[in-house]
Amino acid sequence: MPLSVLDLSPVLSGSDAATALRNTLDLARHAERLGYHRYWLAEHHNMPGIASSATAVLIGHVADVTERMRVGSGGVMLPNHAPLVVAEQFGTLEALHPGRIDLGIGRAPGTDQRTAYALRGPSGLSAEDFPQRLAELVAYFEHDDERPVNAVTAEGNKPPVWLLGSSGFSAQLAGMLGLPFSFAHHFSAENTLPAVQLYRDSFRPSAVLAEPYVMLGAAVTCAETDEQARWIAGPAGLTFLSLRKGRPIPLPTPQEAADYPYTDIDRAFIDDRMASSIVGSPETVRRGLDALLADTDADEIMITTMVHDHEDRKRSYELVADLVKEERHSPERVTMRP
Numbered sequence: 001m002p003l004s005v006l007d008l009s010p011v012l013s014g015s016d017a018a019t020a021l022r023n024t025l026d027l028a029r030h031a032e033r034l035g036y037h038r039y040w041l042a043e044h045h046n047m048p049g050i051a052s053s054a055t056a057v058l059i060g061h062v063a064d065v066t067e068r069m070r071v072g073s074g075g076v077m078l079p080n081h082a083p084l085v086v087a088e089q090f091g092t093l094e095a096l097h098p099g100r101i102d103l104g105i106g107r108a109p110g111t112d113q114r115t116a117y118a119l120r121g122p123s124g125l126s127a128e129d130f131p132q133r134l135a136e137l138v139a140y141f142e143h144d145d146e147r148p149v150n151a152v153t154a155e156g157n158k159p160p161v162w163l164l165g166s167s168g169f170s171a172q173l174a175g176m177l178g179l180p181f182s183f184a185h186h187f188s189a190e191n192t193l194p195a196v197q198l199y200r201d202s203f204r205p206s207a208v209l210a211e212p213y214v215m216l217g218a219a220v221t222c223a224e225t226d227e228q229a230r231w232i233a234g235p236a237g238l239t240f241l242s243l244r245k246g247r248p249i250p251l252p253t254p255q256e257a258a259d260y261p262y263t264d265i266d267r268a269f270i271d272d273r274m275a276s277s278i279v280g281s282p283e284t285v286r287r288g289l290d291a292l293l294a295d296t297d298a299d300e301i302m303i304t305t306m307v308h309d310h311e312d313r314k315r316s317y318e319l320v321a322d323l324v325k326e327e328r329h330s331p332e333r334v335t336m337r338p
Contacts (some may be wrong), residue, residue, distance in 0.1 A: 001293070002037035003324055005317065006074050006217055006304040008044065009058065009317040010251045013308065014047070020051035021058065023310045028062045030314050032069040035319040040074030040104060040302065046115040049239060049250045056089040063097040072102025074182065074217070074302070075164040077110040080119045083119030083133050084151055087140035091154025101159040104182060105134060107170055131173060134163075160208065162215075167191050171199040178206020185292070186219040186304055196296050215300040218292060221276040221307060226280040229316075232307045233279045234258060237270035239306065246271060282319050284317045289323070294309035 009024045011017050028039050043055040052058055054246050063071045076086055086103075094101045107130045109116040140151040141158035163174035163181055166188035173180035181199045184194045196214055203212040219236070223229035232256035241262075242249045252260075262270070278288030291300065298337055305316045 001298075001324065002072070002300045003035075003321065004038040004041050004070075004215070004300060004302040005031045005036050006041045006042060006302045008304065008306070010306055011049050011051050013250045013252045015250070016049040021061075023313075024052070024059060025065050026057065026310070027314060027317070028066055028069070028071075030315060032066045034318055035325075036069060036317070037300065038072060038102060038302075040072050040102065042074050043077050043080070043106070043110050045080075045111040045119065047111075047248050049248060056086075056093065060093055060096070063093065063100060063253075068100075068194075070100050070102055071097070072159070072162075073104045075106040075162070077108060078107045078130060078133050078137065079107070079109050080111075080116060081267065082120075082313065083137035084140060084149065086137055087151040088099065088152040090159055091141065091151060094157040094159045095153060098157075099242040102162060103159045104162040105137070105166050106164040108166075113311045116147065120298070134173075165195060168195050168198050171195040172202045175199045175202025175212065176204055178204050178209050180209060180213040180215065182215040182302065183219060185216045185276060187273075192216070196298070210223030212254035213300075214296065214298045215302055216292065216296060216298045217304060218289075219274075219306070220285060220288075220303045220320060221279045221305055222282060222285045222316045223312070224281060224319075225282055229280045229284070232309065232312045232316075233274075233277065235308050236277070236306045237274050240273045241266055241270055251306060251308055254273065274332060282323055285320060286323050289320075 004200050007021045007024055007027060011020045031039055041052045041055050044050045044055060045053050051292050055076060059071050059073060060205065090101060090103045138161060141154045143150055143155045161179055163170045163179050165171050166184040171181060171183065176189065183192060185197050199214065200212045221233040224267050231254050234254050235252045238252050238260055270311040281318060286307065303320060305313050307313050307316065
């Protein structure tokens with residue numbers, strides 16, 4: 001089973017965006033050495049804890065510092081962009097790094113309405129015309145003499161297109177179009193099984209895909225012990241809580257997360273929000289991944305790990321990669337497929 005990485009370039013408490021971006025490049029090199037299959041960057045805006053907002057620019061830099069691993073967007077939020085611009089950006093990336101770029105497309109703005117307005121004006125506030133915008137984007141990768149506008153850098157440089165989602169809309173559309181589908185299990189776990197089933201039920205073979213292909217985004221934090229993993233995963237809960245309260249913050253330290261004056265309602269929210277996260281020692285994480293695969297029969301898992309210390313984050317990805325290597329040499333285990 002391929003393992004991949006979803007990176008938001010977390011901006012750490014007491015640090016800055018420049019350090020976050022350097023950490024992303026370091027983690028990408030590390031992930032490639034560990035054998036991860038692809039490395040995607042997420043588009044978010046106006047978030048003090050996330051530095052991956054200029055997603056296409058960062059993808060180019062990650063592709064420059066790696067050699068084999070696929071690199072892409074997880075995803076480009078299409079309501080924020082003119083389809084022509086996205087086609088030109090990703091056609092350029094594919095031309096410079098042929099066979100290594102993925103274009104993951106999302107339907108939501110990925111930000112608040114005021115920021116969406118600042119990105120693209122009133123048209124950035126609605127995703128109702130998403131299928132039409134998607135079709136326009138895909139069309140730009142082929143030249144059309146009848147079309148008054150063409151994307152020169154995109155023509156003949158089409159990367160694989162993925163649809164991303166956290167509900168049934170994109171799942172059904174991906175199935176109908178015969179595209180691979182990536183579901184955000186890490187923040188919409190209650191919709192995972194219905195969306196995956198809807199995608200498979202809706203799937204129609206296409207020129208790019210003969211059978212359904214499901215990738216799940218999963219929040220995973222792995223350390224040598226369960227206690228250590230829970231400690232370094234603590235900041236993620238406070239980050240979600242701060243976002244829920246409309247006051248997003250840089251990723252706090254474990255001590256800052258532990259010292260926060262939580263109310264009972266705060267703790268209930270965090271417990272619910274973190275319930276789908278897989279946090280623990282290698283054996284605990286193994287069981288969590290086994291259960292997720294048994295429930296969904298996913299073809300690929302994309303791991304996101306939001307911890308404050310960069311070395312802890314690298315170590316978490318290393319421990320998870322070791323699990324898969326062990327599975328490949330353990331024929332008696334069948335749930336994690338090679």
